[in-house]
Amino acid sequence: MKKRKNFIMKIEDNIETFNSLLKRQGFIWGPSPEIYGGLAGFYSYGPAGMALKNNILFLFRKELRALGFGEVECPTVMPEIVWEASGHLERFIDPVIKCKKCESIFRADKFLKEKLPNTMIDGLSFEEMEYLIKSNSIKCPECDLEFENIEDYNLMLKTKVGSGNTAYLRPETATTTYLLFNRLDQVLRRQYPLKVFQFGKAFRNEISPRQGVLRMRSFDQFELQFFISKEQEFNFEEFDSVKHTKLPLLDWKLQNKNIEIPNQIDLENAINEKILKKPAYAYCLYLSYYLVSKLGFPEEVLRYRQHSPNERAHYADDAWDLEIYTQQFGWVEICGIHDRTDYDLKRHGKFSNQNFEVRMNIDSNEKEVPQILEIAYGIDRIIYTLLETNFNVEKDRINLKLSDNVAPNQVAIFPLVKNKEKIRLLAKKIHNDLLQELIYSYYDESGSIGKRYRRQDELGTPYCITIDYDSLEDNTVTIRERDSMKQIRINISEILLIIKNGIQKKKE
Numbered sequence: 429m430k431k432r433k434n435f436i437m438k439i440e441d442n443i444e445t446f447n448s449l450l451k452r453q454g455f456i457w458g459p460s461p462e463i464y465g466g467l468a469g470f471y472s473y474g475p476a477g478m479a480l481k482n483n484i485l486f487l488f489r490k491e492l493r494a495l496g497f498g499e500v501e502c503p504t505v506m507p508e509i510v511w512e513a514s515g516h517l518e519r520f521i522d523p524v525i526k527c528k529k530c531e532s533i534f535r536a537d538k539f540l541k542e543k544l545p546n547t548m549i550d551g552l553s554f555e556e557m558e559y560l561i562k563s564n565s566i567k568c569p570e571c572d573l574e575f576e577n578i579e580d581y582n583l584m585l586k587t588k589v590g591s592g593n594t595a596y597l598r599p600e601t602a603t604t605t606y607l608l609f610n611r612l613d614q615v616l617r618r619q620y621p622l623k624v625f626q627f628g629k630a631f632r633n634e635i636s637p638r639q640g641v642l643r644m645r646s647f648d649q650f651e652l653q654f655f656i657s658k659e660q661e662f663n664f665e666e667f668d669s670v671k672h673t674k675l676p677l678l679d680w681k682l683q684n685k686n687i688e689i690p691n692q693i694d695l696e697n698a699i700n701e702k703i704l705k706k707p708a709y710a711y712c713l714y715l716s717y718y719l720v721s722k723l724g725f726p727e728e729v730l731r732y733r734q735h736s737p738n739e740r741a742h743y744a745d746d747a748w749d750l751e752i753y754t755q756q757f758g759w760v761e762i763c764g765i766h767d768r769t770d771y772d773l774k775r776h777g778k779f780s781n782q783n784f785e786v787r788m789n790i791d792s793n794e795k796e797v798p799q800i801l802e803i804a805y806g807i808d809r810i811i812y813t814l815l816e817t818n819f820n821v822e823k824d825r826i827n828l829k830l831s832d833n834v835a836p837n838q839v840a841i842f843p844l845v846k847n848k849e850k851i852r853l854l855a856k857k858i859h860n861d862l863l864q865e866l867i868y869s870y871y872d873e874s875g876s877i878g879k880r881y882r883r884q885d886e887l888g889t890p891y892c893i894t895i896d897y898d899s900l901e902d903n904t905v906t907i908r909e910r911d912s913m914k915q916i917r918i919n920i921s922e923i924l925l926i927i928k929n930g931i932q933k934k935k936e
């Protein structure tokens with residue numbers, strides 16, 4: 429991972445510049461539909477945002493294939509019984525307070541946090557929050573009337589299928605993956621742990637999403653599942669090779685002491701000190717970090733935060749969030765790692781009258797319902813935090829320091845003058861040859877060279893290549909590196925090598 433100091437200083441005054449960059453360069457647009465005023469919680473990706481997203485997905489898929497994961501894709505709409513079984517119908521709810529007079533509606537916990545900043549709200553029960561509302565006579569900000577009871581508000585988007593069967597848009601991909609369990613057991617040839625992931629849309633009907641792109645009502649998840657035996661959770665082969673990885677683990681007891689940035693701790697020590705219970709779960713923390721480390725986050729913006737027992741989702745025995753520190757929103761969860769136990773398969777087994785007990789150990793005849801360990805990434809949040817933490821303002825230019833492997837364009841090709849046909853043709857040939865080599869090349873012939881450089885700096889393009897009159901004579905071009913702004917003259921035949929290996933190789 430890249431090391432960078434003073435990341436907190438640099439962006440502070442530039443949030444507006446950053447937000448306008450997201451729109452101007454076509455990363456993220458919204459709320460959508462913009463021309464009709466926008467609906468809160470819905471956003472669109474422009475070409476640069478989609479290219480970045482696809483690069484992240486490509487990297488994740490490549491790594492996971494190497495680790496033996498299979499990918500599935502399920503429908504985004506599922507009948508009511510699925511969500512009854514999963515527990516989402518009953519328990520995927522936010523506490524809300526409604527004003528009897530003006531019908532304003534607020535999320536009770538968020539509202540209380542604002543009104544009572546010195547009180548710990550996370551994990552309080554409905555009754556405890558109601559008590560706080562009454563004892564502090566908290567009132568509707570619109571009409572000064574006192575709030576009464578807290579109500580349940582289910583976050584799932586409800587719909588009708590066909591002639592009126594109630595269904596819901598999925599609030600997570602995970603549950604839809606679990607419904608395939610007996611199929612997966614067969615095609616993955618009962619080699620436990622079964623490793624599966626799913627990428628796709630999920631929907632949450634947030635009451636009043638205010639954190640921009642961080643609280644989308646329609647968003648992309650990338651969720652990994654391990655179906656694993658109880659015995660394997662404690663005796664997990666792959667843990668041995670990663671047990672000395674150090675991660676910044678902030679358990680919930682440390683949070684109660686108001687510690688924000690924890691020390692790095694060895695995963696084996698974390699097990700020994702009972703911060704983590706199971707080696708297989710510790711491996712999931714490692715894996716969640718390993719994939720993210722490929723994307724180029726500065727290391728000091730990252731931490732793992734454990735949920736307090738009250739904060740955990742209804743299915744979780746242990747839960748940690750991988751968080752990134754941002755200027756605009758503070759610590760942002762980009763990934764949740766959940767020990768879901770055998771909760772999901774037991775429930776779906778019961779509701780569907782299927783037997784999900786399987787023989788998981790070849791040396792034993794005993795059957796059991798698999799445990800599930802989950803690594804759930806929010807792709808949109810990865811995109812936002814990656815952009816914000818790599819955003820730099822340097823004197824008179826914006827430099828988006830994205831890694832070569834995720835930048836929307838890996839290289840941009842500029843003919844120095846566009847009305848000189850031979851220069852254009854050579855530039856287009858170089859561009860097309862790079863595309864043939866699966867390099868994401870971008871061709872741009874409009875505006876001054878200075879403007880073209882600035883545009884690519886804002887898109888995070890690591891290299892720009894200029895083709896000029898000399899190129900026609902001696903087959904050389906000028907290549908410019910984004911971060912150092914160094915320009916060197918190279919032979920056209922060297923372009924591919926430099927893009928793949930970095931400009932340093934050439935300098936040596």
Ligand SMILES: [Zn+2]
Nearest residue numbers: 527530568571
């Ligand atoms: Zn009111």
